[in-house]
Amino acid sequence: MQRLGPLSREAWATLTLQLLRPPCAGASLLSPRVLGGLVQPPAREFAEARLKIQLESDKEKSNFVIKTPKGTRDLNPQQMAIREKILNAVIRCFKCHGAKGLDTPVFELKDFDIAGQFDPMIPDAECLKIIYEILNTLQLGDFLIKVNDRRILDGMFAVCGVPENKFRFVCSSVDKLGKMSWKDVREEMVGKMGLASEVADCIGDYIQQHGGGSLVEQLLQDPKLSQNKLALEGLRDLKLLFEYLTLFGITEKIIFDLSLARGLDYYTGVIYEAVLLQAPTRQGEEPLGVGSVAAGGRYDDLVGMFDPKGRKVPCVGLSIGVERIFSIVEQRMEATEKIQMTETQVLVAAAQKNFLKERMKLIAELWDAGIKAEMLYKKDPSFLSQLHYCEETGIPLVAIIGERELKDGVIKLRSVASREEVDIKRENIVTEIQRRTCES
Helix, strand or coil: CCCCCCCCCHHHHHHHHHHHHHCCCCCCCCCCCCCCEEEEEHHHHHHHHHHHHHHHHHHHEEEEEECCCCCCCCCHHHHHHHHHHHHHHHHHHHHHCCCCCCCCCCCCCCEEEEECCCCCCCCHHHHEEEEEHHHHHHCCEEECCCCCCHHHHHHHHHHHHCHHHHHHHHHHHHHCCCCEEEEEEEHHHHHHCCCCCCHHHHHHHHHCCCCCHHHHHHHCCCCHHHHHHHHHHHHHHHHHHHHHHHHHHCCHHHEEEECCCCCCCCCCCCCEEEEECCCCCCCCCCCCCHHHCEEEEEECHHHHHCCCCCCCCEEEEEECCCHHHHHHHHHHHHCCCCCCCCCCEEEEEECCCHHHHHHHHHHHHHHHCCCEEEEECCCCCCCCHHHHHHHHHHHCCEEEEHHHHHHHCCCEEECCCCEEEEEEEEHHHHHHHHHHHHCC
């Protein structure tokens, strides 16, 4: 039978108009009328004839190629398993901190935001704690979380003599310091932006400094910055932030970096960015230069821009670089360990033929107990093929039933990783599988 290709817009429009045109007074016999869901025969013949003409004309256009949309890619089961592992770690951490789900085109699953009027630096400190927890959980390697404040940057530019109308341009140049040398950044400031050499050098003296809470204290005594209102506000908030981060026990991973600029204009206060100190490299792997894996900051004015009444809604948030993390974890797991492509906890298998009914009884019992179980869709699969399936998909346990097991009233439980087998009483098999899966 010949398969029809997709209809063109014109073909669909013709069919729809002919079949769904509402009845009207004095309609001709060729005007279709829907009566009880059926089209009157003369009208149906007319519609079919029109549709046939359209299909014939579209015959040459029926071939098409399915392409992945730009900016996306297909994921195979292994990649999906890795991606879900990352997202589950992120979601668990977000929920641990009281997050409520929101699905919009702007705020994605990988974002965590706190909105509302709160005391200074308390929500900001929690955002940094969340980044710390997620990166620790994912075990990507050693990392640092850089912090700065846009008010400190603006105050620094002002005391160094940068014209106010060039603040944002200079900020963009400073943001390149991790990718360019200070010499190149300085040349851009002087050559392209027209800053005086002494102004650029003043900026360089500040932005090449980094440290911890002691640097904040030092800059609070700086004769220039301490006289600038914006810089002073930012430094005082950072001092408070480091006090809270000390209470959270994460200051060993936090660094005050004056070169951190975060080029987005909507940031109004504290900004931060998590970077891997070195890409995780093992034997057989290529070095991965993935840069930032998480970032965020305070944006107190952004939401108010979209409020008809112009109400100010202070916000602070973070974003996890899921795609960058995915590329790291994918390479590591493919090179070093077997990836479990399924959440299935146990495969129900038979050691001999003619045990389909016993397998179905057992798997139904496991499903009813909330255990994630599978069995092969064959009446008499070979025992070896069942074990191979577990190894390929990463299923950790096999519940085996055969003649001896049926006679003795037991189920043989096999660990796929260690190949250790133990007999479990039939009535205890659910409890034993639950115990083992909880431990893992």
